[in-house]
Amino acid sequence: xxxxxxxxxxxxxxxxxxxxxxxxxxxxxxxxxxxxxxxxxxxxxxxxxxxxxxxxxxxxxxxxxxxxxxxxxxxxxxxxxxxxxxxxxxxxxxxxxxxxxxxxxxxxxxxxxxxxxxxxxxxxxxxxxxxxxxxxxxxxxxxxxxxxxxxxxxxxxxxxxxxxxxxxxxxxxxxxxxxxxxxxxxxxxxxxxxxxxxxxxxxxxxxxxxxxxxxxxxxxxxxxxxxxxxxxxxxxxxxxxxxxxxxxxxxxxxxxxxxxxxxxxxxxxxxxxxxxxxxxxxxxxxxxxxxxxxxxxxxxxxxxxxxxxxxxxxxxxxxxxxxxxxxxxxxxxxxxxxxxxxxxxxxxxxxxxxxxxxxxxxxxxxxxxxxxxxxxxxxxxxxxxxxxxxxxxxxxxxxxxxxxxxxxxxxxxxxxxxxxxxxxxxxxxxxxxxxxxxxxxxxxxxxxxxxxxxxxxxxxxxxxxxxxxxxxxxxxxxxxxxxxxxxxxxxxxxxxxxxxxxxxxxxxxxxxxxxxxxxxxxxxxxxxxxxxxxxxxxxxxxxxxxxxxxxxxxxxxxxxxxxxxxxxxxxxxxxxxxxxxxxxxxxxxxxxxxxxxxxxxxxxxxx
Amino acid sequence: xxxxxxxxxxxxxxxxxxxxxxxxxxxxxxxxxxxxxxxxxxxxxxxxxxxxxxxxxxxxxxxxxxxxxxxxxxxxxxxxxxxxxxxxxxxxxxxxxxxxxxxxxxxxxxxxxxxxxxxxxxxxxxxxxxxxxxxxxxxxxxxxxxxxxxxxxxxxxxxxxxxxxxxxxxxxxxxxxxxxxxxxxxxxxxxxxxxxxxxxxxxxxxxxxxxxxxxxxxxxxxxxxxxxxxxxxxxxxxxxxxxxxxxx
Numbered sequence: 001x002x003x004x005x006x007x008x009x010x011x012x013x014x015x016x017x018x019x020x021x022x023x024x025x026x027x028x029x030x031x032x033x034x035x036x037x038x039x040x041x042x043x044x045x046x047x048x049x050x051x052x053x054x055x056x057x058x059x060x061x062x063x064x065x066x067x068x069x070x071x072x073x074x075x076x077x078x079x080x081x082x083x084x085x086x087x088x089x090x091x092x093x094x095x096x097x098x099x100x101x102x103x104x105x106x107x108x109x110x111x112x113x114x115x116x117x118x119x120x121x122x123x124x125x126x127x128x129x130x131x132x133x134x135x136x137x138x139x140x141x142x143x144x145x146x147x148x149x150x151x152x153x154x155x156x157x158x159x160x161x162x163x164x165x166x167x168x169x170x171x172x173x174x175x176x177x178x179x180x181x182x183x184x185x186x187x188x189x190x191x192x193x194x195x196x197x198x199x200x201x202x203x204x205x206x207x208x209x210x211x212x213x214x215x216x217x218x219x220x221x222x223x224x225x226x227x228x229x230x231x232x233x234x235x236x237x238x239x240x241x242x243x244x245x246x247x248x249x250x251x252x253x254x255x256x257x258x259x260x261x262x263x264x265x266x267x268x269x270x271x272x273x274x275x276x277x278x279x280x281x282x283x284x285x286x287x288x289x290x291x292x293x294x295x296x297x298x299x300x301x302x303x304x305x306x307x308x309x310x311x312x313x314x315x316x317x318x319x320x321x322x323x324x325x326x327x328x329x330x331x332x333x334x335x336x337x338x339x340x341x342x343x344x345x346x347x348x349x350x351x352x353x354x355x356x357x358x359x360x361x362x363x364x365x366x367x368x369x370x371x372x373x374x375x376x377x378x379x380x381x382x383x384x385x386x387x388x389x390x391x392x393x394x395x396x397x398x399x400x401x402x403x404x405x406x407x408x409x410x411x412x413x414x415x416x417x418x419x420x421x422x423x424x425x426x427x428x429x430x431x432x433x434x435x436x437x438x439x440x441x442x443x444x445x446x447x448x449x450x451x452x453x454x455x456x457x458x459x460x461x462x463x464x465x466x467x468x469x470x471x472x473x474x475x476x477x478x479x480x481x482x483x484x485x486x487x488x489x490x491x492x493x494x495x496x497x498x499x500x501x502x503x504x505x506x507x508x509x510x511x512x513x514x515x516x517x518x519x520x521x522x523x524x525x526x527x528x529x530x531x532x533x534x535x536x537x538x539x540x541x542x543x544x545x546x547x548x549x550x551x552x553x554x555x556x557x558x559x560x561x562x563x564x565x566x567x568x569x570x571x572x573x574x575x576x577x578x579x580x581x582x583x584x585x586x587x588x589x590x591x592x593x594x595x596x597x598x599x600x601x602x603x604x605x606x607x
Numbered sequence: 608x609x610x611x612x613x614x615x616x617x618x619x620x621x622x623x624x625x626x627x628x629x630x631x632x633x634x635x636x637x638x639x640x641x642x643x644x645x646x647x648x649x650x651x652x653x654x655x656x657x658x659x660x661x662x663x664x665x666x667x668x669x670x671x672x673x674x675x676x677x678x679x680x681x682x683x684x685x686x687x688x689x690x691x692x693x694x695x696x697x698x699x700x701x702x703x704x705x706x707x708x709x710x711x712x713x714x715x716x717x718x719x720x721x722x723x724x725x726x727x728x729x730x731x732x733x734x735x736x737x738x739x740x741x742x743x744x745x746x747x748x749x750x751x752x753x754x755x756x757x758x759x760x761x762x763x764x765x766x767x768x769x770x771x772x773x774x775x776x777x778x779x780x781x782x783x784x785x786x787x788x789x790x791x792x793x794x795x796x797x798x799x800x801x802x803x804x805x806x807x808x809x810x811x812x813x814x815x816x817x818x819x820x821x822x823x824x825x826x827x828x829x830x831x832x833x834x835x836x837x838x839x840x841x842x843x844x845x846x847x848x849x850x851x852x853x854x855x
Binding site for chain 2: 037038039040041042043045046096099100101102104106107110111112113129130132134135136139143144146147152154177206207208239240241242243246247352355356359360361474475476477480518519520521523524525526527528
């Protein structure tokens with residue numbers, strides 16, 4: 001078997017993985033970077049709206065304190081306060097660093113980095129490049145990183161972490177091209193694998209987002225937190241069916257786009273949560289002025305947090321005021337009443353949205369309203385890590401970005417993901433390099449070899465079953481059933497009965513998946529790849545269903561129609577998922593860490 | 608619901624490939640990539656195809672559809688003629704890995720050879736720079752590139768003449784132009800563009816511009832200005848005279 005040796009192995013090459021690899025490499029570590037796709041194709045490329053950072057270029061009143069308080073409020077105060085603080089403090093430097101590496105952000109009139117409004121952010125805070133900020137960010141990191149001597153393993157997938165003596169010492173994976181196996185020996189491993197969106201039918205996530213990092217960490221003995229919090233982005237495309245779920249950036253609303261129901265009503269004005277009453281516009285005119293930079297105006301209700309907007313949209317659809325294809329209307333074309341050159345303006349500010357609707361739906365967004373509805377977008381839950389180092393409870397195992405938990409609490413604010421990737425990608429890379437330097441791995445042991453043999457057997461099993469005849473099931477079929485059941489029973493609006501039935505279905509599918517058999521050989525075989533992703537997808541689905549059934553309240557992205565209010569006990573409680581001694585999944589309650597006094601005061605001042 | 612016939616290239620690195628026929632149902636709004644996925648799930652589980660975002664933003668699903676280099680995710684079935692099968696082939700400029708997947712690793716190697724961004728000293732004391740939107744518009748056009756490599760696929764210097772060792776291709780002229788025209792950049796790449804990267808091989812047939820899914824004006828805005836800079840530096844008679852007199 002081929003063996004690659006690195007000080008630090010980074011799994012995942014989106015924003016967090018690239019940033020971690022850059023930092024570890026700059027610290028002098030030899031770095032391997034494994035990516036399921038080609039370099040530069042990870043989900044970060046899809047991020048549209050911008051990177052949240054209190055640069056205060058557009059509104060001088062902004063500072064890290066306000067960003068911190070906004071993040072905590074958006075997360076319903078169950079965030080990891082250390083992470084929320086570090087994130088707010090360090091994001092501006094991380095953005096400026098991108099500029100030093102060649103990123104070209106849109107500019108203010110005084111030639112600085114321009115920032116735009118976004119949901120839940122008090123001030124214009126998102127550094128952006130039109131609506132293709134993620135592309136700019138990943139390309140900048142990629143083009144910087146390729147000159148640092150990082151070994152990039154493109155189109156390799158890790159199926160198992162290898163541990164020895166209570167720490168991780170590497171990983172096992174296969175390549176797509178030929179199905180070769182390889183051991184990646186490393187003294188520290190950074191997980192940066194992104195989310196779990198493929199567990200749902202309607203999603204903005206690609207085939208890659210199968211909860212790999214979550215599952216690898218869980219199997220290696222780490223804990224997962226906050227898995228019940230899955231973010232449904234309020235605005236995904238709904239028509240035509242084949243594009244259902246593709247993201248429509250919040251930037252549309254930041255630029256003045258409004259949501260209307262079939263009666264032409266701006267329904268977001270009907271339900272404004274108490275936490276945001278004081279900071280929301282009282283009429284459409286004030287909302288418009290806010291989007292145009294009037295500092296006296298308050299934000300329009302379309303820019304409330306994503307969890308709330310998504311639920312309002314669901315309500316409109318359920319109560320019969322939806323659009324023809326089961327969404328609501330998102331209208332940016334209306335701004336022609338306000339701006340002379342609105343058509344050119346929209347095309348300049350939202351070029352890829354213009355392009356996307358024109359080419360995929362035949363809609364010209366400068367003159368027609370879009371139809372939009374919620375789409376699975378992001379998981380707040382992830383590997384439980386130390387807020388400063390990003391290390392899990394397993395020595396040598398780090399996690400950053402979407403696959404790590406804690407920063408976003410019960411709901412992530414738009415724009416806080418890209419900044420999360422940069423801030424904690426850097427931290428994970430730095431601390432992983434330090435750990436690797438201080439704790440070099442030894443020679444491969446018998447225990448390691450056993451794990452490699454087991455991983456090899458597991459990886460080959462679906463292919464070998466094709467000759468066994470019998471009752472083999474296809475990998476695509478299982479994945480598809482899982483997506484339907486998660487969408488129906490563990491989705492945006494939840495109830496005890498549905499969650500329990502959903503969990504039963506997931507467990508039944510897990511049983512059936514043990515018989516998955518795939519046709520063909522090991523060379524670039526997507527059916528086989530799907531089969532190897534399935535255990536991860538089933539594992540995270542089980543974790544979401546279990547925790548969602550336990551949390552008997554509504555908070556952030558977790559909405560229970562049978563427990564619609566917040567609950568004091570649950571407000572102090574984090575749900576932790578881990579592998580029990582019997583090999584089964586166990587969930588335990590843990591107290592939420594309260595912010596230290598100074599931070600609590602900042603929260604109070606910004607209420 | 609109407610069914611359509613597809614002729615999809617099946618083959619691997621070693622053997623001869625051939626077209627295989629598949630029939631699948633087409634619903635409103637479907638793109639070619641949807642059809643490929645449906646065929647995969649229905650009858651060809653091991654059909655190899657690359658894709659990620661399915662929204663024209665990642666540049667993974669490049670292929671030749673009815674002979675035209677396209678992103679499969681942005682090619683609507685309703686735009687293809689109904690009276691004949693839809694033909695899907697891998698990009699022909701790159702070595703085949705399997706079915707619709709090609710080995711594009713050459714592109715990633717080429718990029719490493721282009722000198723990286725080197726900014727001037729910061730303009731402000733806090734380590735930041737000042738740039739006008741007007742001055743970054745040009746570079747932002749180039750930075751829209753999603754690295755689908757369709758421009759490389761159609762460039763005849765690569766496709767027909769196989770000058771892979773002497774010529775980096777349109778994608779990397781766009782990359783070099785984005786660096787050369789970046790308001791902050793201080794690096795000089797002209798000598799390499801002329802010698803190792805072969806900008807002179809481009810004879811401006813604009814095939815690359817025509818297939819760019821991001822509508823980057825590759826030839827006019829990136830390649831021609833680079834050629835002009837090379838000409839100004841190395842072939843300008845007045846300059847050459849000064850060079851001779853100056854003894855350099």
